[in-house]
Amino acid sequence: MRAVSLPVSGNFEFGFIKTDYDDFRGLVGAYDPTDEGWSAFIPLETQAGVFRNGERSSFSPVLEAAPADGLALNRTLAQQVLTSGNSLASTEHKDIGTFSQVTIEDAYSLTPYILDLNSNEMFSVEDENLSVTQDGRGFTQISADTSNGKYAVEVFTLPLVVPGLQGEAIATDIQIHRTGEYQNTLGLYKLANANGDIDINNDGIIDFSPGQAGYAEAAVRMTQSRDPLTGGITFSAPDNFSQKTATTQLKAGGNYGLFLISNGTTEQFLQQNPGNQPGNVNAFFMYDQANPDNESHFMRLGQSLYGVEDLFGGGDRDFNDLLISLDFAGNI
Numbered sequence: 001m002r003a004v005s006l007p008v009s010g011n012f013e014f015g016f017i018k019t020d021y022d023d024f025r026g027l028v029g030a031y032d033p034t035d036e037g038w039s040a041f042i043p044l045e046t047q048a049g050v051f052r053n054g055e056r057s058s059f060s061p062v063l064e065a066a067p068a069d070g071l072a073l074n075r076t077l078a079q080q081v082l083t084s085g086n087s088l089a090s091t092e093h094k095d096i097g098t099f100s101q102v103t104i105e106d107a108y109s110l111t112p113y114i115l116d117l118n119s120n121e122m123f124s125v126e127d128e129n130l131s132v133t134q135d136g137r138g139f140t141q142i143s144a145d146t147s148n149g150k151y152a153v154e155v156f157t158l159p160l161v162v163p164g165l166q167g168e169a170i171a172t173d174i175q176i177h178r179t180g181e182y183q184n185t186l187g188l189y190k191l192a193n194a195n196g197d198i199d200i201n202n203d204g205i206i207d208f209s210p211g212q213a214g215y216a217e218a219a220v221r222m223t224q225s226r227d228p229l230t231g232g233i234t235f236s237a238p239d240n241f242s243q244k245t246a247t248t249q250l251k252a253g254g255n256y257g258l259f260l261i262s263n264g265t266t267e268q269f270l271q272q273n274p275g276n277q278p279g280n281v282n283a284f285f286m287y288d289q290a291n292p293d294n295e296s297h298f299m300r301l302g303q304s305l306y307g308v309e310d311l312f313g314g315g316d317r318d319f320n321d322l323l324i325s326l327d328f329a330g331n332i
Helices: 075-084 215-225 266-272
Strands: 002-005 012-019 047-052 109-116 121-123 130-134 139-146 149-156 169-178 185-191 232-236 242-251 255-261 283-285 298-302 305-308 322-328
Touching: 012 149, 075 169, 075 298, 075 305, 075 322, 109 139, 109 149, 121 139, 139 298, 185 215, 185 242, 215 232, 215 255, 215 266, 215 283, 232 242, 255 266
Parallel strands: none
Antiparallel strands: 002 149, 012 047, 012 109, 109 121, 130 139, 139 149, 169 242, 169 322, 185 232, 185 255, 255 283, 298 305, 305 322
């Protein structure tokens, strides 16, 4: 998740409310968001705060949020660069805002809310001031227009989910645009599930999870097969300020993760730093806990569009060192 827009004078809170299973109206018990005083009926144990700024409210969310710079990289700019060759110079050193990675169980429904702490107004589903915009597989922007201004948060799942009939091979074009100085290597590897777990021999048993010792080495070794239908594949970055397109096949219905070997190759990583320790050739993954600096290095900008930060420690947090776009048999 990413905090994108906050009013200058506004204080807010963003989170989710656990609602009745399979109910998408935001129903909590007998109450829904159209009922007066709805928020007062929400049990504290059903609330999960993610972002806040200003004073902490009764929901006690977990992370202080700062907005993105007004000139920071966004989906529109990224698409213009990839389709028209526009420059990303204006996004250099422009912070893209605050990230938070959370784990959500899949056994119940969640309703997002935005709470304006200045007016104590809560905005959620069925509220005309709350806007929810979805961009296909796993990317949603949630915003609320309040008396203090506009709040906006992006919610996205991390892995790439391939469309098509389950199990079929899907021709996929991968477009890579480079603006950073580093000569990076991009890796794409097959996941066992959306949590980033990997099954290295496809026997149905999880072998490694993000953050577990050996995960980075196992994920990188999967790409040595150069067969993403069963393992993974790597791509070298193009020359600086240019782009390239590579074609491969991915399995429909499959989850895939991305990693970046920062200023190096997979061979250098496996020879010099397979444990992915700080201070050497490093691999950065979509999953923060798999990274040696515990920082975010991949930002999802749309259903199949990503921005990458290639510097240890998060660098300048502009996420424009590489742009990655995937086109599935002509379906973006």
